Amino acid sequence: MVRLILRATAKDLGSSGWDQYTGAGRISSFYALLAVMHGDINNDTFYDAVDINLLIQQLFFTGHYFHDSLGDVNCDGTYDSTDLDYLIAYTFNNGPEPPICLKYPAP
Numbered sequence: 001m002v003r004l005i006l007r008a009t010a011k012d013l014g015s016s017g018w019d020q021y022t023g024a025g026r027i028s029s030f031y032a033l034l035a036v037m038h039g040d041i042n043n044d045t046f047y048d049a050v051d052i053n054l055l056i057q058q059l060f061f062t063g064h065y066f067h068d069s070l071g072d073v074n075c076d077g078t079y080d081s082t083d084l085d086y087l088i089a090y091t092f093n094n095g096p097e098p099p100i101c102l103k104y105p106a107p
């Protein structure tokens with residue numbers, strides 16, 4: 001799983017896709033961490049009411065509290081009220097765990 005995440009979030013170098021000289025490209029620890037951290041907005045390794053509160057703050061009030069992809073709990077490429085519903089369902093109603101997001105391109 002770690003290899004999959006590192007490959008999927010690496011910045012492609014050289015020929016498009018995997019090649020013998022640069023492999024999958026340059027590892028991006030930032031995007032690799034984002035792939036597994038989204039939803040855990042305060043980065044304390046738990047999904048809880050604090051994360052829900054942070055998402056509410058960014059969705060409905062002024063301010064920008066976290067990288068946009070951290071709020072994309074359902075991995076659809078944006079954060080909105082459906083991510084809030086997803087996080088609430090997981091935290092309080094035994095909903096599905098937030099998936100690993102591999103779609104964010106490496107910088």
Ligand SMILES: [Ca+2]
Nearest residue numbers: 040042044046
């Ligand atoms: Ca958290």
Ligand SMILES: [Ca+2]
Nearest residue numbers: 072076078079
């Ligand atoms: Ca989303």
